Amino acid sequence: EDDIIAIDENMNIDQKTLEKYKKSIEKQKKVIDKEKSNIVEDNFERESNDYAQPNTHYVTVTGGTMGKVVDLGIDDEANMGAAMAPAACDTIVTHFEESGRSPDYYDGIFTGDLGRHGKEMLEYLLSKEGITLPKYYMDCGASYFTPEQKTFQGGSGAGCVNTVFNSYILKKMQRGELKRVLLVPTGALLNKDTPLQKETIPGVSHAVTFESHPFLQ
Structure with a gap:
């Protein structure tokens, strides 16, 4: 009343x-x-x-996979996850093919910044390639918000993967909680005029692998 x-x-x-x-x-x-x-x-x-808490491990870059530009015709700047997920899928598939590894080789797999919808799309695209990501797979953009906040797309921008890696992932590796990590940053190739001109938004993604090792006593 x-x-x-x-x-x-x-x-x-x-x-x-x-x-x-x-x-x-x-x-x-x-x-x-x-x-x-x-x-x-x-x-x-x-x-x-x-x-x-003190760091007990040091972290090294052990390898990487160069991605390529993938354009599936997405022209909606409000749906960046859909524009970038195909590129992330292509890079992850290439990485596992070239390295001979499987997803469970890593105890941490992170993408960014696909958001919740883009994360789901990536999982679907990979399933079509016969790859199932483990339950601990996380998208850096999606991790910015809780499901209750109903942001759906999550965070956006290059800052997502940088901040989550440096403040969360790296710290876990330095404490030995994560041993092997596959980091797959994502990006889109557009400018402010691309949507106005109704041009498609190509995506690109590269992969970097990290490992943590205990300090010598």
């Missing part, structure tokens, strides 16, 4: 009701701000404790 704004036949808003509505909004905003503050403090404390 407090959330109802009275409007008369001339579309005039009752000022008393409007003031009550504004106060209700302010009250809700304070509650939300407090919750956000608590979340930030909890995350800061957890991350501080996390980074306080």
Whole structure:
């Protein structure tokens, strides 16, 4: 009842009701701000404790696979996952063919930034090639948000794979929690005028492999 704004036949808003509505909004905003503050403090404390743990391993780059430009005709700039997933699929297939490895050789497989929809599309495309990614496969862009936030596409931009690798993946490798990692960054070849000209958006993706080793005692 407090959330109802009275409007008369001339579309005039009752000022008393409007003031009550504004106060209700302010009250809700304070509650939300407090919750956000608590979340930030909890995350800061957890991350501080996390980074306080000593590194027990060093990380090396052990190889990589050069990808190629793949264009399946996607011209929707709001659906970048669909534009980049085919290129990621091609690179991953090539990597496993050339290296003779299978997905379970790695204990961490990461792409970025396909988002949730692009991640699902990649898994589907790989299944058509006879490749099933393990449950621990993660997309850096999709990991920015929880499913409850309903962002669907997740994060976007080259910053996703950089920040997730340096703040999360690398730290796990330095502690020996991840031994072998396949990192598959993704990108799209377009500029601000590409969508206006109704041109398609080619995708490209390369793969890099990392391994962690314990420090000599």
